[in-house]
Amino acid sequence: MSESIIYLDPDSSLTLQNQIRQKLVDGILSGALPPGHKLASSRKLARQLNVARNTVVLAYQQLIAEGYLVGRARSGIFVNEEMLETRVGYSGATVASSEAETAVWRRRTKRREIAGRVGTRDLPNWNEYPYPFIDGKFDASLFPLAEWREASRLSLSVADIQAWSSDSGDADDAMLVDEIRSKILTRRGIQARSDEILITMGTQNSLYLISRLLADRSVKAAIEEPGSTEMRELLRQNSATVILQPVDEEGIVVDENLRDCDLVYVTPSHQIPTAVFMSPARREALLQMAQKDDILIVEDDYECEINYLNRPQPALRSMDDTGRVIYVASFSKVLAPGIRLGFIVADAQFIQRARALRRTVMNHPPLNNQRAAAFFLSLGHYDALMMRLGRVLQERRIALRDALNWTRGVPMEISPEVGGTTYWVRTPVDFDIEAFARAAARRGILIEPVRKYYGKEHEAENCFRMGVTSLPVERIRPGVTRLVEVIRTQVRGKVEQLSTTTGDWLKGEDLKVAMTGATILYREVYGAPCTIRYHSDGSMTGVLGFSNEEQDVGRWRTDDDQFYRQWSRWNYGEEKGYFIVIDGEQIKFFNKDGQIVDTAFVRIGGGLASRESDDLPDWSTTQSSTGPI
């Protein structure tokens, strides 16, 4: 790299000045612009890049002020030789990753607190699918952009930065705690002192702390069945005896089974996963039993605010005057899960212990986000957002209800309305829901088989769940329509041949045009999600895994009527050719014998709005037999 090959991206969110700055810093730190290297004059660089000279001058000046560059009178601007002295060069060491290595880590790792099996986990690329009928997922288009920006900006004042930049020991931001007390808890009828509130990293984090504190092998804990997969896992990891307590149309059943429990975990405002709202009578019964039989209650106020079917109800904690309810809530469903803020409300005695554990685990949630959220609340944006979300989600729910009603004639049964933003769809007992869900995903539709919510999986209903928290209203009916097509295909169920398949068999120039810029969304044979992009320069990039942990690059080309692809590591790095059929939004790969090899959801022509990760680094050269199509 030399400064003469700086490429400025007109679509970047960075200013031209910042782009120049960024490229120069990259060049200096990577050694491409070596210490002592003389840079092009601002006039010359400005002409090359076709920008105002002042843009370059300002970028240079900033870099001089920060020590990257030095100006020498009458001779020009140079890369500062001292800058790189604070860095160590690459060592020659390469990182081994042999089979033996794998065995080492397997032996060394003492605990395996993994968050459940592959099938139960969220896809990292779910929001690239056009029809993600998954309940509780966040819709980024509803994010309160201007309001959050305002709150963030306010939290960046000098006085506020003073308040949040330092380590606070294990104290939370007093302003946020106060806003939660006055603006959120009052909505739920809860009165709390500030020493009864602990800020956490969201509900998962809250439940982790609570289960570490309250559960061990001497503890009997009841959870709803079906219910939260996460809480079931946490209780089991802490060796508690787990009682699976059924849920009916009034919420968790309160009967003798609960009587000798130490702990009951409930989601009264929006039961996970049925969305049932716990009736007032049932709440009363649960609290009475808890008080009589000395049971602690963990109340997970999941999505309380957007369960618009019901008028808001007081939280269990507000109905209890014995302090045995531990209340858990989160900003994730409303504000944004990426910010990761939640809180626990409980007796000061419990909060003190939870705070000590939180300190051991991570000190405290980031204070800058705490302060920004505090401003967001203090300006009233939270309540306003809640009203808006309520309206939008109600609209979507009605659209889903109407679309499902319209599909009658398919062997599916929609459960009666229970509340929230989700519907349960029951299928015939012998219907393979997991295969159906995979087939739907290949058409761009995500649905959620409910098996994972059951502790007794073999007793799980043959059901899937459809939710609309992340789906704009205009995509709901088309999504349902496509889903019904998949159902019909599924019921037919025969192996596809190239000669008899539906869709367009692409050949010659048509094939090349279609694949150029195409993106496919895919789940490889072990279930891991994958996104592949075929770039116009003949390169392709792939991201695989639940954590995007595997990535590869490769080349693609067409030759006459065949499409060829070759990964640098995946699939042994071998080139392979396919016939391609496009059937609506589905791409089908056929081998030379005309038998179908795989199908995936496809978007032609780079229609995805998100950024392409063109600058994937070089990966290690070890090839692997695994990998997607």
Added chain:
Amino acid sequence: MSESIIYLDPDSSLTLQNQIRQKLVDGILSGALPPGHKLASSRKLARQLNVARNTVVLAYQQLIAEGYLVGRARSGIFVNEEMLETRVGYSGATVASSEAETAVWRRRTKRREIAGRVGTRDLPNWNEYPYPFIDGKFDASLFPLAEWREASRLSLSVADIQAWSSDSGDADDAMLVDEIRSKILTRRGIQARSDEILITMGTQNSLYLISRLLADRSVKAAIEEPGSTEMRELLRQNSATVILQPVDEEGIVVDENLRDCDLVYVTPSHQIPTAVFMSPARREALLQMAQKDDILIVEDDYECEINYLNRPQPALRSMDDTGRVIYVASFSKVLAPGIRLGFIVADAQFIQRARALRRTVMNHPPLNNQRAAAFFLSLGHYDALMMRLGRVLQERRIALRDALNWTRGVPMEISPEVGGTTYWVRTPVDFDIEAFARAAARRGILIEPVRKYYGKEHEAENCFRMGVTSLPVERIRPGVTRLVEVIRTQVRGKVEQLSTTTGDWLKGEDLKVAMTGATILYREVYGAPCTIRYHSDGSMTGVLGFSNEEQDVGRWRTDDDQFYRQWSRWNYGEEKGYFIVIDGEQIKFFNKDGQIVDTAFVRIGGGLASRESDDLPDWSTTQSSTGPI
């Protein structure tokens, strides 16, 4: 509250419009402005508040748009009656907090992973002390204000918000991972793929994950003695056998004791707490033994970047080609601990397990902060900041060295230079360091007895540590001068009487003037830190505890020559009178018999720049015998 009593604070970081907005929202949500209440006209309110009418109009418009207010044609603006329907009122329940309650929680809590005893913990108000000689503390005045604002602002673009607002499963921000690879790890000679990096909530969180994964009762783990209190605690909590391995001037001693360990935790670039830099020969020896005897190494690269005594050295991880070094680092020491970001670099196999555990614990660190940090790095601010910090801290260290040299004649021995920003001061064996540290704190000086860093406390050296990472250069000599005065007093050691004490005995009007607006910093008898402010309206506010968990309000007054104070809960809520002597920056409280009761560090006249928390809520009415002066 009515809208006519809105008070606008000219010093607020909020605009007038936002202040009006905030007060109106508070009024509406608290019920002070009830549903249907008619607001003053914009003209009238603007006149009352003495602001431009447009300011009020804009605030009203925004609140109408968000649903708080409704405008009715020709009749005015009203509080929206629907707004409060989404809220539940307070229930009458009060929260019990009896002794029995305490016993319940003590019995119920199964695990006590508390972060060490009171004496070993950080004070939440350390940065209000004028002379905090504590190493490793963050200096907010060095925070890169403009640069972080820029990075934050960039992370708030529409495309970036799309990228971070959603839940990512358990993936980290790819941009941040890439920036860490290219800009931070290369400084340390480490080459890593993206699947070998995990973002965490800082070093404490990294060590928590690592110790949960690698330590149990079958594991023998060596740590440095003296060494990190936190890591020692974590290993013990996971039931590992802990070997305390001595440190000399070359770092951890590598000998036969390590040979049968499974795990060694080291801080090679800046040993905690001695700041010794591990010599290249010792590094080599440790790695060789690790490879030969199958030992894992956890390398905590504490403050690597600001250990300016030495040229940067490659990390242990970069010198090892067998993948047995787990590398831990953090942004806290450089960027800001409040943001809480750090990372682990290790073999992909280990990172995969750590990621699964992280998911269970908290999903992932906030993605908005990850993206902002990524921009901060990508614009080169991190490297520039590092250079600046290096210069500033070196200056401070030299100032501390000079000041300590100048105090010869006191029975203290300063350890020879070992590196970093810290000095060890040895005292005579019979000198009570803990009492001395408490006396120093009463004069505004914080020093750190080193006992807490020792696993074998009884073998701890009689030493304290002085660091300057958070102390501006001009305060270093005055701080050392005052400390020497304390030493001299300590050596004299006699009980003070009002009749013979030094300083000014304040009487009458002088007493009143001095106490008005004064702030005292204090540690109560059990060691908990406390900040008390005497406000000009005769109220006082107090914050007590390591987590600011206890707070109280009260009244103060002067009557002739006595100062009276009465807390609403603390000290049985009883009024008590004192004679007050001010001796420099120390306040002394004497009882009626003229005997000294307590002393504290004082700042007269509200000289503190930080905001006053004037609006402390009413606390529960149960009074308590504990509490500060």
